[in-house]
Amino acid sequence: MDTDILGTLAVREKGFSITPTAPKPRQVLALLVVQADQMVPVGMLSEELWGGRPPRSARPTLQTYILQLRELITAALEPDAADARTAKDVLLTVPGGYLLKSGGGGSDVREFERLAGLGYRAMDAADFPEAARQLRAALALWSGPPLADVHAGVHLATQVKRLEESRLCALDQRIEADLRLGRHRELLAELTVLVSRYPTHESLCGQYMLALYRSGRRGEALDAYQRLRATLVRSLGLEPSAALSKLQRSILMARPDGSPAPAPASGSAGPGSTGSGPAGTGRLAPVG
Template sequence: MHVGILGPLLISLEGVAGRIDLAPKPRTVLAVLLVNAGVVVPISSLVREVWADSPPASALRNIQTYILQSRKLLSQVSGASKRAVARDLLVTRPGGYLFGAEFVQFDHLTYQELVDAGRADIRQGHCMKGVALLDRALAMWRGPAIVDVMSGVMLDARRHQLEASKLGVIEDLCNAKIAMGRYHEAVADLAVSVCEHPLHEGLHYQYMRALSMSGDRAHALDVFSRLRMNLVAELGIDPSDPIQELQRSILHSSSAGYTALYPPSMGRMTPVV
């Protein structure tokens, strides 16, 4: 069985996706168990995720009903009996429930394996191989993480973690492509991300580098101006020192720092939005 959370919630068997026909609340319960696969999730945590600080008197009974509905869905998708699902897949444990990970492939875990391997190859100087692995990792995303699930604190935190990881991978990938002289590819990779995250200095830093080295200094300086305007308007702060130094280097037509595989630390990073 394959489970996907890097986009809309996905459960498939042998490449055939099963319809996740669950109402919002049981869908949330199932999603919490999926993103915490292999770990017992306390019933209290499930109640808090679904109803925050205002659970109904029937909350415990409702959670039990949602678990039964989830087991029925998993049985339909996997072809296993409900008894087998309750024994091996969505398991009752003292005080909570556990989604077994032994026979399931999760897209976010495969994604992380590709990311770790790609970054290791880049650090060791195998840039072409590392870039290919990071490209594969990013290609696994089908949209915003668990986008079709009503979320509370736990899922919001997990979604933010995954999205922040994705942005970090985009930075590392484009940094390596710039070091390899693939400036135009880096520009294409960053264009959308910079628009979607107008306060993210790391993405803007790499975008400015790629634009400048591809010969578009005017656009690179415009990117800095828009970043500065957004930071001042939204947060009341100026861009960090490294990106201001990059702007000055571009103004003076300097290539200093452009070819380093790992540029200076960005220092203060603005929030991902």
């Protein structure tokens, strides 16, 4: 079974789509996919579909959705006479819930994690061309927000948030690799959009400041710091991290001709380089 969730939901068995069009069965399939090869309790599926107020008919309705998914799986399996599996061998009923067997098929999430892992290891080894290449390939697997066409209840929303954080971490490190390769001018347009989309993300702001500074736009780099500071104080009651403040002082004290260039402010090159500050801030790890 091949599964794609880094964008719209697409699930295929033997090359045939088994993705239902109706919203509720899609939601059930999406939760089974993100928990593939693990038992998904009936209670979790019920919470996902109806929150804390399931209807009296919740269990038989859920069973109907499972039956609909199995009908799609059966239609996908039928053309292959050599495959003795039935739909119940792919989507199992197990004590307490259901289990979707992936059968070792392709998964865009697994491929993203594999490529991102290669990129992080290349960053640790200071192989910035390889890091940029692997992380760019990992990010290319994304066609939009995860499960973009599926209504997300409480459990899917958690999975979507986790995936979005993983993407943002890979993006942060790919930009860091590009900065190390001197691609600051090429990054400016992308970073302008990102700091607008994530106005409290310190690592992205630091990278934007550095790209502006290295492009001869020192005043704009300092303005970017002040905007972030104002946003952090107003929305979170926080001052910028010590690492970002250090970068701001380095730019402030630099000569008008743009030298010496300040060091990158994003700390270590691994996947945790955005630090451990409050969620959504992307606070920088201390430098030095």
